Amino acid sequence: MRNLTYFIATSLDGFIADPKGGFGDFLFEGDHMTALFEEYPDTLPAQGRQALGIDAPNKHFDTVLMGRATYQVPGGLPSPYPHLRQYVVSTRLTSTPPDVEVVTDPLATVRALKSEPGLGIWLCGGGRLAAALLPEIDELVLKIHPIVFGKGIPLFAGEFPTARFTKASTRTFDTGVVFTTYAKEENA
Structure with missing residues (x-):
């Protein structure tokens, strides 16, 4: 069975975008970006x-799921992936x-996709969709940026059940960005 991974950038205070859906304040230069290009070219x-000039094969995902607002970000592509x-x-x-x-x-959709063979399923965003899919999320990969937005689009928005995750790994970069991976607890 395939896994659903919520792979997302977030601020220290848990926002994936500013109030208007922008994410330009996240860091887009530095050693964390090199790691992203090498380890997650599929994203x-x-x-x-x-x-x-990246033409690397997909390493983690062969499917992406996103909310409408994530798909229609300003300047977005009609077929981004x-x-x-x-x-x-x-x-x-x-x-x-x-x-x-x-x-x-x-x-x-996620339950049907999980039953198919293949690589993982990437939940790209947004917060309301993540809350709706929380029961099906198997893994969180949070790219935590050293910034506080104060308000914006939360990592999970709306009502959702409690879910427990266990830290699987953490990697800290010179930029101050931290990649932390959490796996859903089996009995959660």
């Missing part, structure tokens, strides 16, 4: 992969390229 959008199967959860989105599938039931 880079096509535009970034092309600009950086053509190297992955792309799903957007939305009841309002009406047109996407053929390689981007719009779904309305995220839980059913």
Whole structure:
């Protein structure tokens, strides 16, 4: 069975974006970015992969799931991750390229995807979708940036059940960014 991984940048106070959905205050230079390029090339959008000359095979994920707001970030691409199967959860989105599938039931979609063979499923964002999918999230990979937003889009938004995770690994970079991986507790 495949795993659903919430792989996301977050501020020290638990926000994945500012109140308008922007994430420009996160750090995009430094040793943590080198690690990201090398270890998670599958999480880079096509535009970034092309600009950086990255043509690496997918290491962790072959599928990405994102909310409508994450998919439609300003300046976003109509098919941001053509190297992955792309799903957007939305009841309002009406047109996407053929390689981007719009779904309305995220839980059913994730459960069906988990039953298929393949690499992992990347939950790209946002906070409301993460809260809705919390029962199905197997792993959290948090890229914690040394910034405090004070307000914005939380890591998990809305009502959701308590879930326990166990720290699997932590890696600290000179930039102050910390990658921490948590695995869902088996009895959670």
